Amino acid sequence: MMLSWEEVLQGIEECRDCSLCGGITHKVPGQGDIHAGLMFIGEGPGADEDLKGEAFVGRAGQLLTRMIAAMGLTRSQVYICNVVKCRPPQNRTPLPEEMEACMPHLRSQFLLVHPRVVVLLGATACRAVIGGHVQITRDRGRWVERKGFWFMPTYHPAALLRDPLKKKDAWSDLQAVVEKMKELGIYPAEGITENRPAGE
Numbered sequence: 001m002m003l004s005w006e007e008v009l010q011g012i013e014e015c016r017d018c019s020l021c022g023g024i025t026h027k028v029p030g031q032g033d034i035h036a037g038l039m040f041i042g043e044g045p046g047a048d049e050d051l052k053g054e055a056f057v058g059r060a061g062q063l064l065t066r067m068i069a070a071m072g073l074t075r076s077q078v079y080i081c082n083v084v085k086c087r088p089p090q091n092r093t094p095l096p097e098e099m100e101a102c103m104p105h106l107r108s109q110f111l112l113v114h115p116r117v118v119v120l121l122g123a124t125a126c127r128a129v130i131g132g133h134v135q136i137t138r139d140r141g142r143w144v145e146r147k148g149f150w151f152m153p154t155y156h157p158a159a160l161l162r163d164p165l166k167k168k169d170a171w172s173d174l175q176a177v178v179e180k181m182k183e184l185g186i187y188p189a190e191g192i193t194e195n196r197p198a199g200e
């Protein structure tokens with residue numbers, strides 16, 4: 001059943017379906033353009049996100065902002081969220097049962113945003129969304145198409161902070177995302193140029 005945004009956000013706020021909510025300050029549903037053609041999915045909130053109730057606002061988030069800017073976009077033109085909406089203790093990887101418990105929220109967000117292209121940030125997001133055994137160094141940069149939706153696995157920005165040598169590959173993945181958006185006619189900058197009356 002298709003929920004409204006209000007219902008989805010309320011469902012996240014009231015959710016007690018796993019034990020993660022026991023140790024948090026704020027739920028972190030995600031934010032951005034709810035009609036975006038491009039969605040970013042990370043793993044789960046860290047300390048900064050937990051304090052603010054917003055996804056990707058810490059150091060990794062600042063790098064994500066720069067990655068989005070390098071694609072010629074702004075954060076407000078995309079939708080950004082995580083697999084789990086509550087911060088796992090000590091920022092550990094969410095357990096399979098925690099991800100499973102949280103999936104209905106992500107599914108509802110996906111149905112409402114209806115993005116054509118999704119960037120999966122790191123192995124956890126890949127495992128949760130496309131499944132199977134993911135090795136991010138092996139599987140990044142390769143499109144996965146499901147029912148007309150395009151998924152691009154790439155490195156999590158936190159991995160890029162730990163190992164800046166990975167940035168070159170991440171950059172090429174994001175360039176492929178821009179190309180795909182252009183191909184699908186959903187790259188905003190191109191839309192503006194194309195819609196400009198002749199002579200302007």
Ligand code: URA
Pocket residue numbers: 042043044045046049054055056057058060061082158
């Ligand atoms: N790492 C994530 O996966 N998500 C955030 O929101 C912040 C850091």
